[in-house]
Amino acid sequence: MLLIRCPYCEEERPELEFRNAGEAHIARSTNIAGESDDDFEKFFFIRSNPKGVIYERWRHIHGCARFFNAVRDTVTDKFVMTYKAGEPKPAKLPGASK
Amino acid sequence: MNAAFRIPGAGRLRQATASFSFDDKSYVGIDGDTLASALLANGVHLVGRSFKYHRPRGFLSAGAEEPNALVQIVRDDARKTPNVRATVQELYDGLTAHSQNRWPSLAFDVGAVNDIASPLFSAGFYYKTFMWPKSAWKNLYEPKIRAAAGLGVSPDRPDPDHYAARYAHCEVLVLGGGAAGIAAALAAAETGVRVILADEQAEFGGSLRFESGAKIEGEDGFAWAQGAIAKLKAMDNVHVLPRTTAFGYYAQNFVGLVERVSDHLKSPGRELARERLWQVRARRVVLATGAIERHMVFADNDRPGIMLASAARTYLNHYGVAVGRNVGVYTANDSAYAAAIDLKKAGVNVAAIVDLRDNPTGPVIDEARALGIEINFGRAVIRAGGKLRVSSMTVQPKNGGGERTIPVDAILMSAGWTPSVHLFSQSRGKVAFNEETRRFVPGTYAQDCVSVGACNGTDGLAATIDEAYAAGAKAAKDAGGRAGKSAKPKVDASESWSRGMLGAAPGAGPDTTVKAFVDFQNDVTAKDIRQAVHEGMHSIEHVKRFTTNGMATDQGKTSNMHGLAIAAETLGKPIPQVGLTTFRAPYTPVTFGSIVGHARGALFDPTRRTAIHPWAAAQGAVFEDVGQWKRAWYFPKAGEDMHAAVDRECVTVRKVAGLFDASTLGKIEVVGPDAAKFMELLYTNPWEKLEPGRCRYGIMLREDGFIYDDGVVGRLAPDRFHVTTTTGGAPRVMHHMEDYLQTEFPHLNVWLTSITEQWAVIAVQGPKSRDIIAPLVEGIDMSDEALPHMSVREGKICGVPTRLFRMSFTGERGFEVNVPADYGEAVWEALWAEGQKHGTCAYGTETMHVLRAEKGYIIVGQDTDGTVTPNDAGLDWAVGKKKTDFVGIRGMARADLVAKGRKQLVGLKTKDPKVVLEEGAQIVDDPKQAIPMKMIGHVTSSYWSENCGRSIALALVAGGRDRMGQTLYVPMPNGTIEVEVTGMVFVDEKGEHLNG
Ligand SMILES: [Zn+2]
Secondary structure: OOEEEEOOOOEEEEHHHOEEEEEOOOOOOOOHHHOOHHHHHHHHOOOOOOOOEEEEEEEOOOOOOOEEEEEEEOOOOOEEEEEEOOOOOOOOOOOOOO | OOOOOEOOOOOOOOOOEEEEEEOOEEEEEEOOOEHHHHHHHOOOOOOEEOOOOOOEEOOOOOOOOOOOOEEEEEOOOOOEEEEEEOOOOEOOOOEEEEEOOOOEOOOOEHHHHHHHOHHHHOOOHHHHHOOOOHHHHHHHHHHHHHHHOOOOOOOOOOOOOOOEEEEEEEEEEEEOOEHHHHHHHHHHHOOOOOEEEEOOOOOOEHHHHOOOOOEEOOEEHHHHHHHHHHHHHOOOOEEEEOOEEEEEEEHHHEEEEEEEOOOOOOOOOOOOOOEEEEEEEEEEEEEOOOEEEOOOEOEOOOOOOEEEHHHHHHHHHOOOEOOOOEEEEEEOOOHHHHHHHHHHHOOOEEEEEEEOOOOOOOHHHHHHHHOOOOEEEOEEEEEEEEOOOEEEEEEEEOOOOOOEEEEOOEEEEEOEEEEOOHHHHHOOOEEEEEOOOOEEEEEEOOOOEEEOHHHHOOOOHHHHHHHHHHHHHHHHHHOOOOOOOOOOOOEEEOOOOOOEOOOEOOOOOOOOOOOEEEEOOOOEEHHHHHHHHHOOOOOHHHHHHHHOOOOOOOOOOOOHHHHHHHHHHHHOOOHHHHOOOOOOOOOOOOOHHHHHOOOOHHHOOOOEOOOOHHHHHHOOOEEEEEOOEEEEEEOOOOOOOHHHHHHHHHHHHHHOOEEEEOOOOEEEEEEOOOHHHHHHHHEOOOOOOOOOOEEEEEEEEOOOOOEEEEEEEEEEEOOEEEEEEOOOOHHHHHHHHHHHHHHHOOOOOOEEEEOOOOEEEEEEEOOOHHHHHHHHEEOOOOOOOOOOOOEEEEEEEOOEEEEEEEOOOOOOOEEEEEEEHHHHHHHHHHHHHHHHOOOOEEOOHHHHHHHHHHOOOOOOOOOOOOOOOOOOOOOHHHOOOOOOOOOOOOHHHOHHHHOOOOEEEEEEEEOOOOOOOOOOOEEEOOOOOOOOOOOOEEEEEEEEEOOOOEEEEEEEEEOHHHHOOOEEEEEEOOEEEEEEEEOOOOOOOOOHHHHO
16 A cells, blocks of 8 residues: 655555546646547547656545645656646656656 | 373473364374474374375475465364464364365375376366366366365355454564564664564564574573563563564555464454454564575475474474484485484484585584484485385485485475565565575665565574664664664574575486475476476466466465476576566465455445434335445335335325435535536536526536436525535545546635535425425425426425425426435424325335336436437437536537437337336347347336336437337347337326426
8 A cells, every 4th residue: 555645734644545536737628619639539538658657646535635646656656756736747856766 | 191202301382281183083282382283292294185186295394384284273163264274373272173185084085096197187287188178167177176176165154253453553563573583673672663573473583493502692592582572572662463474565665464363262252353454554674584494306205204304393392392203304405404413312313314415514414423313415315205104215326326215204304495585575676696595585675674684695693683683773763763772682602504405306307207396285396397398388487377386375485496496497597597486465375354354244335324214214114225325215015015015106106295215315515606607617507597596407427528427406596506416426426526626627716515414305296295395394485486396495394494495306296305414304204294194105216216217317327327428318408508618518529429320318118018128128120130139229227107007118229319119129038029219208298297
């Protein structure tokens, strides 16, 4: 069971309290009704599924209930860092394996 | 009273005797024995039959690595635990054990014919022989194999024991309680940090149990260990856990331990759990898991009486038991000499030591020689004699030559020691092969842990304690402990050995066909492994699966390295290039009970009951499970079956009225200045213009355009919506709403609150519904003008606050009375009493389903399945045509979702009105077509409708709305059913009853 740091509670808590919510930094268009088929496909269906660093959304569902973003290494399963929803993708990762 | 092989004065057991039985024969042991030591004290070596060949087997070891001595422990009719290792089962007075895997008896086993027919049972036998034809596998081979094989018999009653579980946090977790683990724990404990020390044995000390040559702080090593443990137990910051196995090492120093709480007790009280699962999160882990001795791989090395040298020493030095009267020793390293010396000194005859090495020297060899023990260098044991018990060993120079057979009643063997890197490997650390010592040791670490002592390849007691003490102190310091003051324990005398051999011994080489066992539990021989390589298995993982080497419950603790060496030799590759197989959890088998813990029976899943549940139960309602909820299904009167009850309830609601407990409906309050904007984005419908006091049926989509949930929403105020969801959908709808509110529309000023359990909901439906409610209501004008269909008012009922919805899920005039849950039962009883004046009934979920189907109202999740759009469901009217955005607006417009021929919801009427279709039944348009037929849809809802006097059904049918009046067919096992496609409304098509 992983330990995940909730950026709102500012505490590491066991994985049981959290729920994964898919890939992060995929913005919903403000003009979604007008999107082309290709753009909607990219937005809704295509995910990066990398071997290595992935940017994910998590929710502290059995805690403060907030959604936040996390950087995780899919090879080691380690969380590199977490940050609040709405904050930009971090430019530099502390101690990332790749 | 001493058993025949108990040596007076030897060992450490001084306690009361304990009687026990094995295969219905009674024996006497001593408190503190294991079942193994007690049987050996009575001269019993034959305890099991092997899995495949049914060969007689005895004890190989004195610990958790035991592959052979698996027994069934029987406490009573319900407690019959199979596959218990006799070497770890502690004796208690009255213990009853049975041997396994034999028929009709242990000494005469019919299955042993497999041994004679063994050329048929070579590596990969199961894969090759039983694959064809397929039906024979299912009907013939598998049942026979299962009957003949298998390890023990499963209990056939529910487990009456209970299992505890707890989470724990500590700074330093020490796994393994030998000299290394104790030293590490001592160093860590005195820094003041929280320490947990766990060992799988009942007593701490590890190899100090048998190392008669160890002296620490002036004491015998084992005595020092007991003193140190007593000191640790007395410290507030230390938790000492005996009989506790670390079975799994998971991410971020999360370690699973199983503590065996009461399996060693004669009559454990009900207050004691059988086992306790510890889930420990540690800042630092110290691995002090020791090493496991390897056997020698030679012909018939599995005969009862042949065991590891350290096991024989343990039985002697700890339990005071001689494993024979005339023992032989076969070794490739020094450690077996110590066994020979200890036994000789205890008065046991040592027939000969056979040492594969040419001219080894050292103090133990000198001592053995001085005791007059015959030593043969450069020789191999090429065969063991005897069947149910070893009777001789045949010795030959290792490069060939004359044979000599020496009579013995036990053979003690040692091929060297394998560091136990299981937990290190589970932690995702990478092992490294040490060429000089020919062993895998911890290499690259992946977590905050450190290996010390034998599991780290550290030889010698003094070096082990140095390393462990320093590691324990550092782990504690790194985790925030203060500096310790005490000095490390001083080692006065110790034993030390290393090296040994890997693979098959001379006489069991590639040119032979003898049965030289590598893996005892799965009956894998050296020859099997060579054959696997010859047949093309070049990866060690393939060799493992093909031969099943290391795949039994002992997880290859004694066999992995031998198997690897033989595979490497056959492949002509160095060992590190062939590589180790993966070590998987659990380290030793773990019961399902300990994993499940308290989460079984009534505690398996929470049960949710509504406020009105007690009333329904008292009325004799039959309940059904809907998610975690118990819902009243129907209310049978005396003599009624379900069918009769539902028919009566359905007719009563449409003729008079009925009361229905709708409390389980999900309810979410959407509040804030932007509440209407938020609703516009989350639902397909328009909300901005909905007047406060009015309601609307809302549809929620996912972004892909498919229906996700539905429900009636009431606007209580400009900034307040009372949203209802499906019973099962409440949590995911809340999650979905929170997701969008927090991450896509955070600019909206809205709060979401789950109010499902705040409000009890009583649906009163039927032409008399208003007459029933009105007398109890204060402050709400109940006239049709003031309170039309699809409106909501706040006021009081029976003196308590209510949100009174005028709405209908039956098609009749209807209300849903929301009251605070604490008043739910009282208000229900008041409404019930009022209803009795009119002849009202209570109705359950089955009637609710029939009534809504009669009106063509859908149930999300029953009539939809996650691939149904609003248009497919005939709900286009609920999608705001002028809206430019809502979740699902773009997904709904995808080419496939607006294409012709999509499955659409329609009604079905069977040509024979008495026939009720099966839900899920498939629909075709031509019943005469060849099989497999083209299926054009399926039945989603189907009921007998007493109100219609016929069956009714809803179905998803390709192009359904263009097929009105068509005849379709539902092929069933007992014949094809003809149906007519109709609209979805079967009762009151004009909707007049809503105001009736
Ligand atoms: Zn939080």
